[in-house]
Amino acid sequence: MELLRRILEILDARMETPVGYGWFHLLFFALSIAAGIWLCIKFKNPTEKQVRAVLLVVSITSIILEIYKQINYTFTPTETGIVTDFQWYAFPWQFCSMPMYTGLLAGLTKGKLHNALCAFLATFSVFAGICVMVYPAQVFISTIGINIQTMICHGSMITVGMFLLGTGYVKSENRTILKALPVFSTAILIAMGMNEIAHLVGITEAETFNMFFISPYEDPSLPVYSIVQQYVPYPWCLLIYLWAFTTAAYLILLLSMGIKKLHRKK
Numbered sequence: 044m045e046l047l048r049r050i051l052e053i054l055d056a057r058m059e060t061p062v063g064y065g066w067f068h069l070l071f072f073a074l075s076i077a078a079g080i081w082l083c084i085k086f087k088n089p090t091e092k093q094v095r096a097v098l099l100v101v102s103i104t105s106i107i108l109e110i111y112k113q114i115n116y117t118f119t120p121t122e123t124g125i126v127t128d129f130q131w132y133a134f135p136w137q138f139c140s141m142p143m144y145t146g147l148l149a150g151l152t153k154g155k156l157h158n159a160l161c162a163f164l165a166t167f168s169v170f171a172g173i174c175v176m177v178y179p180a181q182v183f184i185s186t187i188g189i190n191i192q193t194m195i196c197h198g199s200m201i202t203v204g205m206f207l208l209g210t211g212y213v214k215s216e217n218r219t220i221l222k223a224l225p226v227f228s229t230a231i232l233i234a235m236g237m238n239e240i241a242h243l244v245g246i247t248e249a250e251t252f253n254m255f256f257i258s259p260y261e262d263p264s265l266p267v268y269s270i271v272q273q274y275v276p277y278p279w280c281l282l283i284y285l286w287a288f289t290t291a292a293y294l295i296l297l298l299s300m301g302i303k304k305l306h307r308k309k
């Protein structure tokens with residue numbers, strides 16, 4: 044027990060809470076972009092096997108870091124022992140959790156499913172990663188490992204998107220967003236189901252459980268979208284959520300299309 048307590052203390056090592064656009068944030072932001080550029084240079088025309096290998100490495104790394112995060116959040120060492128309290132608000136089924144699952148599946152599958160998952164990673168996932176890396180105010184705490192985990196996981200979403208779009212493995216064309224939509228829709232439906240189940244079994248009576256931040260049973264908390272939730276009835280604000288994220292993902296694709304077009308002209 045003493046050894047386990049010591050390990051938990053090490054996993055919970057502290058640092059001064061980083062600030063947005065401080066050295067810690069900018070370092071990982073730069074590393075995520077540099078990693079994307081490096082992958083594009085190393086794999087100019089990647090084969091499916093090479094892409095699957097990259098996705099497996101990134102997703103497995105993210106899963107390991109997520110397991111660490113859940114351990115850190117659930118078990119707290121004290122002078123008298125270890126307190127166990129699962130943090131339902133941190134259940135790993137948020138928008139930014141999806142690359143763990145979609146990347147792993149894309150690395151293990153072929154054909155249409157593989158292509159759809161890659162299209163999601165190159166559009167919706169990139170937007171989610173950019174949101175956090177550009178506005179990291181809510182992700183930093185005073186635990187070193189958690190800060191590293193959140194920067195690697197969110198930064199890798201940008202890295203993978205750059206790799207897939209930059210190498211042309213995911214085509215910069217309009218129909219790519221149509222391939223990605225079923226993956227996004229499935230993730231949303233599962234999140235809605237989880238939110239309903241959590242409410243029915245009573246989890247939300249004492250805990251916060253708000254997957255994808257779309258639960259009608261929790262207070263609004265997602266930046267910007269929370270304003271919509273305050274004034275628009277649930278079914279309509281959900282539709283706005285779906286439209287907004289789809290539009291943003293499509294803008295990522297349009298940006299890639301524009302860059303490709305400029306590159307061809309040169």
